[in-house]
Amino acid sequence: MARPDTRERILQAAERLFAERGFAETSVRAITAEADANLAAVHYHFSSKENLLEEVLLRRIGPIARRRLELLDALERERGERPAPVEKILEALIRPLFELGPRSSGERRRLARLFGRAFLEESAPGSKRALRRLERAYRRFYAAFRKALPELPEETLHWRVHFIFKSLPSAFLNPMRFHPAGNCDLSGRAFSDARAQERLQREWIAFAAAGLRAAAPNREEEKEGGASP
Amino acid sequence: MARPDTRERILQAAERLFAERGFAETSVRAITAEADANLAAVHYHFSSKENLLEEVLLRRIGPIARRRLELLDALERERGERPAPVEKILEALIRPLFELGPRSSGERRRLARLFGRAFLEESAPGSKRALRRLERAYRRFYAAFRKALPELPEETLHWRVHFIFKSLPSAFLNPMRFHPAGNCDLSGRAFSDARAQERLQREWIAFAAAGLRAAAPNREEEKEGGASP
DNA sequence: GTCTATAGTTAGATAGAC
DNA sequence: GTCTATCTAACTATAGAC
Incomplete structure (x- = not known):
């Protein structure tokens, strides 16, 4: 179970954060921090934050x-x-x-x-x-x-x-x-x-x-x- | 049909913009511009952007x-x-x-x-x-x-x-x-x-x-x- | 491919005059 | 209540060393 490469780690982190907080609310900084990658790596691999979202959804x-x-x-x-x-x-x-x-x-x-x-x-x-x-x-x-x-x-x-x-x-x-009144x-x-x-x-x-x-x-x-x- | 007061105009503009673009994507500046109000008016009437959202939803x-x-x-x-x-x-x-x-x-x-x-x-x-x-x-x-x-x-x-x-x-x-194949x-x-x-x-x-x-x-x-x- | 450093923009919030 | 002016903080994106 090798550690996934940077690109993959970024995709996983981005999916988690976009889902939880929303697109605009998630900074590239937060993604790279979560993915244990460098800030610039997102732009290297996906060229923009928008593009990263597209990849995340299509996957x-x-x-x-x-x-x-x-x-x-x-x-x-x-x-x-x-x-x-x-x-x-x-x-x-x-x-x-x-x-x-x-x-x-x-x-x-x-x-x-x-x-x-x-x-x-x-x-x-x-x-x-x-x-x-x-x-x-x-x-x-x-x-x-x-x-x-x-x-x-x-x-x-x-x-x-x-x-x-x-x-x-x-x-x-x-x-x-919403939970019903029952148990x-x-x-x-x-x-x-x-x-x-x-x-x-x-x-x-x-x-x-x-x-x-x-x-x-x-x-x-x-x-x-x-x-x- | 008098023009609504500032507070009301802000609520209407905020609803429109929050719905269309999302909360984080909508700046207070954009709201006040749309409402023809001053930038500071949002904080005067609602004290924060978060609070404005709450009012918009509850209404x-x-x-x-x-x-x-x-x-x-x-x-x-x-x-x-x-x-x-x-x-x-x-x-x-x-x-x-x-x-x-x-x-x-x-x-x-x-x-x-x-x-x-x-x-x-x-x-x-x-x-x-x-x-x-x-x-x-x-x-x-x-x-x-x-x-x-x-x-x-x-x-x-x-x-x-x-x-x-x-x-x-x-x-x-x-x-x-999505539209069906038919007309x-x-x-x-x-x-x-x-x-x-x-x-x-x-x-x-x-x-x-x-x-x-x-x-x-x-x-x-x-x-x-x-x-x- | 990965990093540091920073440019350039825009954001929410507020102080204080009127 | 409304305005101008401004503060401070955060962001995306990129240039350039390694």
């Missing part, structure tokens, strides 16, 4: 996006002409977050923060390229859901896929911030223990699949009063 | 959290001993975001970014107090769902409420970032037009209610191989 998002598409491809090949069941599509969407994500609860939390920031800073120079990766995946998954649920109105399906995609990073990567504390255990993670995935798949399959809501044009024209 | 989150609880109270009074239908509970959760939120699509987007940042920066001094408000609401809503769905295992319900709460700000306040562009219209907003609320309530009501997933302890002991 994480790239493999997840790739794996999602791999799983979806395999699923579609296996099914041939028949549409895939929504549960299987949802599984392709979520498994990579656990397979390729960090192991510990603390690391998982950090990754959530990192992704969350990237979404908020979607137009920032460092985030753009990384988010394109996810965008491509979105279209493929939308098509798969469309095929699996041909009876749903276009707009309804659109919203449902929207709800699902939007909730993914926060629901999965972030431990629960059921899921935040720590659920995100670290392998079996609990399996459980969490099954819970989410059941929840999302039911939401997707629900009958489309009525399209009452006026809500109060008002007869038709 | 938005406070009324929403209050209104949610009002609606839930009214619903429970009306129902008496009988549990409220999940659709009604979900409505109490989401209506205030539209009633009290900003009118235009651009403003709504800003609010989403502001809340998103607050969640990410949950432990930062400026965000803490504002988030406590939402935390209190969480417990009340959890209890209402618990009563409405007594047959669900505790942990399953917990996760479902978790999914719902986590998805709320991103799913509602943020226009869709159905919801991002602009759906968030500004009043009728489209009604539609969006109905879509979400149908989706979430179905997810909540789904049968709990089986509790297979081992996923692969392994017979029971």
Whole structure:
């Protein structure tokens, strides 16, 4: 287990600090101190702080996006002409977050923060390229859901896929911030223990699949009063 | 329509800039320039930049959290001993975001970014107090769902409420970032037009209610191989 | 590749006149 | 309450020795 080289140590330190404090709040000085590297090394290896952020994001998002598409491809090949069941599509969407994500609860939390920031800073120079990766995946998954649920109105399906995609990073990567009144504390255990993670995935798949399959809501044009024209 | 006083102008400018660029990325100078106020005015009225952030957040989150609880109270009074239908509970959760939120699509987007940042920066001094408000609401809503769905295992319900709460700000306040392959562009219209907003609320309530009501997933302890002991 | 030293900028905060 | 002027501290980035 040799000590990683300077470049790698900087990437690791930057990921940790960007996630914890934010991009602007993290100084290059803090990164190099944490990485036990010299101040100038960041500019030598990455040429700018912005560029370093981009590398940090791509290193994480790239493999997840790739794996999602791999799983979806395999699923579609296996099914041939028949549409895939929504549960299987949802599984392709979520498994990579656990397979390729960090192991510990603390690391998982950090990754959530990192992704969350990237979404908020979607137009920032460092985030753009990384988010394109996810965008491509979105279209493929939308098509798969469309095929699996041909009876749903276009707009309804659109919203449902929207709800699902939007909730993914926060629901999965972030431990629960709010605890219920009861004594059921899921935040720590659920995100670290392998079996609990399996459980969490099954819970989410059941929840999302039911939401997707629900009958489309009525399209009452006026809500109060008002007869038709 | 008199021009708001300095304090108010600063609050508005700060909200806009914090949401768009982030807290650390926004200088007090930029805020006062935008608010057409003097540099020193921020420290006179709020005593620090951190404090200004706290005021900005509370001004938005406070009324929403209050209104949610009002609606839930009214619903429970009306129902008496009988549990409220999940659709009604979900409505109490989401209506205030539209009633009290900003009118235009651009403003709504800003609010989403502001809340998103607050969640990410949950432990930062400026965000803490504002988030406590939402935390209190969480417990009340959890209890209402618990009563409405007594047959669900505790942990399953917990996760479902978790999914719902986590998805709320991103799913509602943020226009869709990714567009589907089709020509159905919801991002602009759906968030500004009043009728489209009604539609969006109905879509979400149908989706979430179905997810909540789904049968709990089986509790297979081992996923692969392994017979029971 | 790694380091020291520093240039050049910008930040939050404040003192004190009005 | 509002303004000007200024303090002090921190930052990114780079030049140049080793």
